[in-house]
Amino acid sequence: MLLLILLLSMNLHKQGKVWGTTQPLFNKNNVEIHRIETNKGGYCSKHKHQYKYNCFYVEKGKLKITAWKNDYDLVDVTILSTGEATTVPPGEYHVFEALEDSVCYEIYWAEISDSDIIREDHGGTC
Numbered sequence: 001m002l003l004l005i006l007l008l009s010m011n012l013h014k015q016g017k018v019w020g021t022t023q024p025l026f027n028k029n030n031v032e033i034h035r036i037e038t039n040k041g042g043y044c045s046k047h048k049h050q051y052k053y054n055c056f057y058v059e060k061g062k063l064k065i066t067a068w069k070n071d072y073d074l075v076d077v078t079i080l081s082t083g084e085a086t087t088v089p090p091g092e093y094h095v096f097e098a099l100e101d102s103v104c105y106e107i108y109w110a111e112i113s114d115s116d117i118i119r120e121d122h123g124g125t126c
Contacts, residue, residue: 019042030110031109033106037102040100040101044096051110052109053087056087056106063096063098064079064099066094
């Protein structure tokens, strides 16, 4: 019962999608992991993340990852087979498409940057 309460509180529910299913497995601090199952021909919406990196790791099957770089100046297509991975950085539109029935993991993270701070003044002493 305690495990069920823990799972419910972590929102690890399997969710149906047009292209298959996704299930969050881990979401803590700045890392999130989802398990994806999709049938051949399934594809996600074209989208981007403002802050998250999006790594795709294929456990079984074959995925095509299309990423639009430099505001559409360059379209990058990567074909991933079992055991392979690729990463899409924040700000790039991307789509995955299953070329075979596939199981994959999406690993998201946000990087903390030294240049994250925006100062209005320099501080000082009274």
